[in-house]
Amino acid sequence: SATTSLGVLLIGATLPGLLAGSGTTRLVALLALVCAPLVLFAAYLVPRWLTLPRAQSVADRVLPILRPWSRVVGLLLPARTVTRPTDLRSIWREGAAVGVRADDEMVMVGGVMAFTVRPVREVMTPRTDIVAIDENAALGDIHLVFAGSGYSRIPVFRGSLDEIIGMLHAFDLFKLQPGDPLPVRPVAVTPASRNCGDLLLDMQRERRHLAVVLDEFGGTLGIVTLEDLLEELVGEIFDEHDEEVRGHPSVGPAIFETDGNVAPEAIEERFGVSLPTGRSTTVAGLLIELAGRIPNPGERFTVRGLEFDVVQASPTRIERLLIRSGAAAPVSLLPTA
Numbered sequence: 001s002a003t004t005s006l007g008v009l010l011i012g013a014t015l016p017g018l019l020a021g022s023g024t025t026r027l028v029a030l031l032a033l034v035c036a037p038l039v040l041f042a043a044y045l046v047p048r049w050l051t052l053p054r055a056q057s058v059a060d061r062v063l064p065i066l067r068p069w070s071r072v073v074g075l076l077l078p079a080r081t082v083t084r085p086t087d088l089r090s091i092w093r094e095g096a097a098v099g100v101r102a103d104d105e106m107v108m109v110g111g112v113m114a115f116t117v118r119p120v121r122e123v124m125t126p127r128t129d130i131v132a133i134d135e136n137a138a139l140g141d142i143h144l145v146f147a148g149s150g151y152s153r154i155p156v157f158r159g160s161l162d163e164i165i166g167m168l169h170a171f172d173l174f175k176l177q178p179g180d181p182l183p184v185r186p187v188a189v190t191p192a193s194r195n196c197g198d199l200l201l202d203m204q205r206e207r208r209h210l211a212v213v214l215d216e217f218g219g220t221l222g223i224v225t226l227e228d229l230l231e232e233l234v235g236e237i238f239d240e241h242d243e244e245v246r247g248h249p250s251v252g253p254a255i256f257e258t259d260g261n262v263a264p265e266a267i268e269e270r271f272g273v274s275l276p277t278g279r280s281t282t283v284a285g286l287l288i289e290l291a292g293r294i295p296n297p298g299e300r301f302t303v304r305g306l307e308f309d310v311v312q313a314s315p316t317r318i319e320r321l322l323i324r325s326g327a328a329a330p331v332s333l334l335p336t337a
Contacts, residue, residue, distance in 0.1 A: 115232050116197030120190055122263060122281050123232055124213045124222035128317060129261070132157050133168060139178050146170050153210055153225065156184050161220045164212045187212055192221050200229045257311065260284030260318035271325050273304050283308070284318035294318070 050058075132155040133145055145154060152170045157163055166184035176183065188211035190199050203211060203226055215221040256270060261282045264275045280286045287301055287308055288294055295301070295318060301308040305325070312320035 112233060116195060118196045118232070119192065120194050120196055120199055120211075120213055120224055121192035121221065123196060123228050124192070124224040125228070126222045126261060127161060127220055130155065130161060130220075130223055132161060132164070133182075134158075135165060135182060135184070139173075139176060142168070142182075143173065146173065155187065155210065155212070155223060156182060162218075164220060164223075167210045189214060190224075191216075196229055196232060199224070200226075203229070255322065255324045257320065257322050258283075260313075260321055262321075267306070267323060271306060271323070273306060273325075275304055275306075283321060283323075287318060287321075 131145065131149045131151060133142055135156050135158050137145075146152075153167050154170075155161075155164045155167050158165050164187065167187050168182055168184060172183045172185075186208065188199070188203055188206060188208040190202075190211050190213055192213050192215060199211060203209070209226045211224050212220055213222045213224055256267075258267075261284060263281065264283055264286055267273075267283055268275055275283075275286065276290065278286055278289045280289050287303075287310075290303065291301065294316065295310045295313060297310050297313050299310045301310075307324045309322040309324075310318055310320075311322050312318075
C-alpha cells in the first residue's frame with residue numbers, strides 16, 4: 001500500500017541521520033549526499049524493477065514483514081476513505097502505470113465511472129421512437145402492438161405520450177380477458193439531466209423496469225429501461241428477439257451504417273476523429289444543427305474528414321446514416337472543418 005511504501009522510505013531516509021548524529025558536520029553532509037540517492041535506488045527503483053513482473057506474489061511474501069511498520073506510520077498518517085470519483089481515477093491510473101491493473105480492468109472501471117455521471121438523456125429512447133399503448137385500446141390491438149414491436153414491456157398512456165400512466169407486461173396478457181381493465185404496472189419518472197447511476201439505484205430499490213424521462217416543462221422526452229442502463233455498464237444484452245445490427249464491410253474507406261440516434265462519442269471512438277461539439281447528443285442532431293435544417297435522403301455531409309450519407313430520413317428527423325472514413329466522391333454540403 002501507499003502507507004507501507006511511505007514507511008519504508010521514511011525509515012531509509014531518517015536512519016542515516018540518526019546514526020550520524022554524533023559525527024561531524026562534514027560526515028553528516030557526506031552521508032546525506034551518499035544516502036539520499038542510495039535510498040532512492042535501493043528502496044524504490046530496484047524493488048520496482050524486480051517485482052513488477054510478479055507484483056502479487058512478492059507482495060504476499062513481503063507484506064507480513066512490513067505490516068508492523070505500516071501500522072506505526074498509520075498512527076502518524078491516518079488512512080483517508082476514498083469517496084470522490086477523482087480519487088478513484090487517480091488510484092486506478094497509478095495502478096495501470098505500475099502494471100498492477102490490466103488494461104481491460106482499466107477500461108471496465110473507467111466505463112463504470114463514466115456511467116455514474118452520464119445524463120439519462122444520452123441513453124434514453126427518444127419520444128419519436130416510443131412504442132406505446134392507449135389505455136382504452138382493444139385487447140386485440142394490444143396483442144398486435146406487442147407482436148409487431150417484439151417488446152415485453154410497453155408504456156401505457158392516457159390521451160397522449162405526455163401522460164404515461166404506467167406500463168403493460170406481455171405476460172399479463174395471458175390472464176387478461178376482454179373487458180378487463182389493463183393491469184398497468186407503475187413506472188419511475190426522472191428528469192433528463194439526472195445521472196444514470198442514481199437512476200439505476202432508484203429503479204432497483206423501487207423495483208421499476210421502466211422510467212419516463214421528462215423535459216423541463218414536464219412533457220415526455222423519452223423512456224429508459226433497466227436493460228438500457230445495464231447495457232451501458234456491461235455492453236449489449238441480446239435475447240432471442242434481438243437482431244444484431246452490423247455495419248457494412250470495409251471496402252476501401254471504412255464504412256459504417258447506423259441509426260441517427262447514435263452518440264457522437266461512439267463515432268469518434270470508432271473512427272478516431274473529434275467531431276464538433278454542440279448541444280446535440282446524437283449524430284443526427286449534430287448534422288441537423290450544423291446544416292440548420294433536416295436533410296433529405298441521399299444528401300451527403302463532410303465533417304472532420306468523415307462523410308455522412310443520409311440513407312433514410314423523414315420530414316422530422318434523420319433515421320439511418322452511412323458513415324465512411326475518407327472521401328469516396330467529395331460532395332461537401334458543409335464546410336470541411
